[in-house]
Amino acid sequence: MKTEKLKVKQKCWLGLCIAIALSSVAVAQTDSLLQEKPSVKATVFKQKRLSPSQVTLYSTVIPTFGQFYNRSYWKVPIFLGLGGWCAYNFIRQNTLYATYRDRYQNALAQTPVPPNADFNRRLRDFHRGQRDEFAVYLVLVYALSILDAYIDAHLFDFDTSDVLTVAPTIQNKPTVTLLQLNIEF
Numbered sequence: 001m002k003t004e005k006l007k008v009k010q011k012c013w014l015g016l017c018i019a020i021a022l023s024s025v026a027v028a029q030t031d032s033l034l035q036e037k038p039s040v041k042a043t044v045f046k047q048k049r050l051s052p053s054q055v056t057l058y059s060t061v062i063p064t065f066g067q068f069y070n071r072s073y074w075k076v077p078i079f080l081g082l083g084g085w086c087a088y089n090f091i092r093q094n095t096l097y098a099t100y101r102d103r104y105q106n107a108l109a110q111t112p113v114p115p116n117a118d119f120n121r122r123l124r125d126f127h128r129g130q131r132d133e134f135a136v137y138l139v140l141v142y143a144l145s146i147l148d149a150y151i152d153a154h155l156f157d158f159d160t161s162d163v164l165t166v167a168p169t170i171q172n173k174p175t176v177t178l179l180q181l182n183i184e185f
Contacts, residue, residue: 052153059149063142066149070156079145086138093131100124 050058050069059066063083067075100123107117 049156050153052150055153056146056150059146064145066146066153070149070152072148072152075148079141079148082141083138083145086134086141090131090134090138093127093134097124097127097131100127 055066055069058069064076064079067073067079100120104117104120104124107114107120
């Protein structure tokens with residue numbers, strides 16, 4: 001009877017020890033050399049960025065605003081230069097078109113149609129085509145400026161460093177396996 005009570009007590013103690021061991025987290029002592037030392041932290045101020053849709057909207061209202069805002073300053077004179085060149089040629093071709101249109105209409109108003117009326121008509125049609133072509137170029141430069149600002153705003157925080165590795169995070173908390181269950185099939 002005494003041995004039975006002793007066996008029950010031993011089983012209770014063994015069960016209690018197993019329960020405590022399984023319920024507590026086993027943590028080993030950490031290496032003091034791996035611990036981070038307190039150091040001076042540098043404060044980095046990040047500029048608050050607008051969303052790409054807002055940059056696109058502002059670039060639509062003010063040409064090349066998106067390039068300026070995204071700090072692509074070297075693109076601003078390129079887009080302004082291309083836009084200015086297309087606008088200048090549009091105005092020049094429109095003026096020449098109006099000149100040859102008036103000459104052609106004046107030639108048709110004369111009773112004997114002069115021989116240069118057909119020449120004036122061909123020049124009128126040529127300059128109208130050139131004017132329309134430069135209008136398309138102007139719209140394309142403007143749209144390209146908006147598209148460039150949108151893409152540049154999306155890629156503003158893109159990492160372009162030479163380090164292309166991905167490393168998993170390593171935790172300095174070693175664990176001890178207390179219970180392992182292997183099932184073979």
